[in-house]
Amino acid sequence: MLRAVRERDAYANLVLPGLLRDRRITGRDAALATELAYGACRTRGLLDAVIEAGAGRPIAEIDGPLLDVLRLGVYQLLRTRIGAHAAVDTSVALARTEFGAGKAGFVNAVLRRAGEKTAEEWVAALxxxxxxxxxxxxxxxxxxxxxxxxxxxxxxxxxxxxxxxxxDARPAVHLVARPGEITAEELALVTGGEEGRWSPYAVYLDSGDPGKLEPVREGMAGVQDEGSQLVALALTRAPLNGPDGGRWLDLCAGPGGKAALLGALAAIDGFRVDAVEPAEHRAELVRKSVHGLPVDVHVTDGRASGLTPGYDRILVDAPCTGLGALRRRPEARWRRTPADVAQLVTLQRELLTAAWDLLRPGGVLLYSTCSPHLPETVSVVADAVRRTGAEQLDTRDLLPGVADLGDGPTAQLWPHRHGTDAMFLAALRKP
Structure with missing residues (x-):
C-alpha cells in the first residue's frame, strides 16, 4: 500500500481494503495492517526526518522501495507498542527478501539508530x-x-x-441512519455502536468494516462523518422567506453522501433534489448513493449547469484542500501544497456565484468546505456577500445543541472540539 501511494499517488483508504480482502486478512491482523499502513502515511514527515538522521543522507538519495520498508520500521519503533527487536527483525527480513543482504544491512543500521531515542527524544532533537x-x-x-x-x-x-x-489520532467510523428507513437508536442497537452527540442520524463505531454491516449493505445506513451530516441538516433547517417549494439543489454532489441525506429528508415532505457532478465516475457513485430517493443526478459542470433557476435551498459543498478531513485521509497532508489554494479559491467563488444565480429570492444557500483554511472559508463568503448583497444568517443557530462553533455568523466544527471533521458552514439568504 505504501508503494501504491508513493509510486502512483494512490489513496490509502481506497487501496488498503481491497488488499486486505484479496489476501483474506481479517480481525487483529487486519487491524495491525491498517494501523501500520495508515500510520506510516500519516506521520511521513516525522519518520523521514528520523530516517535522514539515522542514514546520514537526504531522503531523496534513498531508493523508494527501501524507503517504504524504513518508514514501516521507524513507525513501529516510535509509534506502536511493538517491541524494538521485532520491529527491526521483520523490517530487515523484508529488505533481505526484496533487495538482498546488502540493503538489509543498511536497513538494520538505520533502524538501530532510530531505536536509540524515543519519539519524544527525536522531537526534542530534530x-x-x-x-x-x-x-x-x-x-x-x-x-x-x-x-x-x-x-x-x-x-x-x-x-x-x-x-x-x-x-493525528485514529478517528472513529461514523454511520448515518437514513431518515424514514431506520433510526439512530435502532442502528446503534443493530451494529453495537453508540448514538452520535450532534446529528440525530449519527452512530459511532469503534472498529470493524462498516461495509459488512447489514444496514449498510441494504442501503438503510451509510458511512458519513457526523460533520457532513450537520452540513446537510443545516441547509434543511435554514429559515426561508416564503414557503419551501420543495426544489433543492446539491451543486457539488460527488460522491453522494450529502445528496443521499438531503434526498431522504426531501422524500418525507414530497420534495425533490437535483444533484450535480461533472465527472461521470463520481456521478455513478452519486446514483448508487441516492438509489430509490427523489434525487435527479446531472452530469455537468456546476459553474454552467444549464439548470432552471428558482431553487429554494442550494448546497455548495465546494471542492477544497480537505485540510479538515486529514485524519481520514492519511497521506493527504503530504500531497497538498500552498500552491493548490489559489486555484481552489477561484473555483469556490465561481461555484458560489453560479449557485446564487440559481437561487430564488428568499431562498437559502449553504456554503461548506471540509477545510478550516481562512482563504477557502470566511474570505470566500465575505467576497460573495460584498458582491451579491446576500443576507448572512447566523449559521450557529442551524446547529442546535452544538457548542463552541466560533464567533459567528459562520460556524466552524473541529475534531478536537466536536469529534467531527473540521467542516466550515455559512448560510446566505437572497434578498
Whole structure:
C-alpha cells in the first residue's frame, strides 16, 4: 500500500481494503495492517526526518522501495507498542527478501539508530524551535497546514496542540441512519455502536468494516462523518422567506453522501433534489448513493449547469484542500501544497456565484468546505456577500445543541472540539 501511494499517488483508504480482502486478512491482523499502513502515511514527515538522521543522507538519495520498508520500521519503533527487536527483525527480513543482504544491512543500521531515542527524544532533537513548527513536527503535519489551523483558531490558537493531536489520532467510523428507513437508536442497537452527540442520524463505531454491516449493505445506513451530516441538516433547517417549494439543489454532489441525506429528508415532505457532478465516475457513485430517493443526478459542470433557476435551498459543498478531513485521509497532508489554494479559491467563488444565480429570492444557500483554511472559508463568503448583497444568517443557530462553533455568523466544527471533521458552514439568504 505504501508503494501504491508513493509510486502512483494512490489513496490509502481506497487501496488498503481491497488488499486486505484479496489476501483474506481479517480481525487483529487486519487491524495491525491498517494501523501500520495508515500510520506510516500519516506521520511521513516525522519518520523521514528520523530516517535522514539515522542514514546520514537526504531522503531523496534513498531508493523508494527501501524507503517504504524504513518508514514501516521507524513507525513501529516510535509509534506502536511493538517491541524494538521485532520491529527491526521483520523490517530487515523484508529488505533481505526484496533487495538482498546488502540493503538489509543498511536497513538494520538505520533502524538501530532510530531505536536509540524515543519519539519524544527525536522531537526534542530534530523539531524546529518556533512553537508552530515544533507542534507541526511533533504531530506530523507540514508547517503550512499547522499555521493555517492556528490562523483559523484565531484568539484560541492555544488549542493548536489539541487540534493537531486530534488530527493525528485514529478517528472513529461514523454511520448515518437514513431518515424514514431506520433510526439512530435502532442502528446503534443493530451494529453495537453508540448514538452520535450532534446529528440525530449519527452512530459511532469503534472498529470493524462498516461495509459488512447489514444496514449498510441494504442501503438503510451509510458511512458519513457526523460533520457532513450537520452540513446537510443545516441547509434543511435554514429559515426561508416564503414557503419551501420543495426544489433543492446539491451543486457539488460527488460522491453522494450529502445528496443521499438531503434526498431522504426531501422524500418525507414530497420534495425533490437535483444533484450535480461533472465527472461521470463520481456521478455513478452519486446514483448508487441516492438509489430509490427523489434525487435527479446531472452530469455537468456546476459553474454552467444549464439548470432552471428558482431553487429554494442550494448546497455548495465546494471542492477544497480537505485540510479538515486529514485524519481520514492519511497521506493527504503530504500531497497538498500552498500552491493548490489559489486555484481552489477561484473555483469556490465561481461555484458560489453560479449557485446564487440559481437561487430564488428568499431562498437559502449553504456554503461548506471540509477545510478550516481562512482563504477557502470566511474570505470566500465575505467576497460573495460584498458582491451579491446576500443576507448572512447566523449559521450557529442551524446547529442546535452544538457548542463552541466560533464567533459567528459562520460556524466552524473541529475534531478536537466536536469529534467531527473540521467542516466550515455559512448560510446566505437572497434578498
Amino acid at each position: 523539531a524546529p524551535q518556533d512553537p508552530v513548527g515544533r507542534l507541526a513536527f511533533e504531530f506530523a503535519h507540514p508547517v503550512w497546514i499547522a499555521q493555517a489551523f492556528a490562523d483559523a483558531l484565531g484568539a484560541r490558537a492555544g488549542e493548536l496542540r489539541d487540534a493537531l493531536a486530534a488530527d
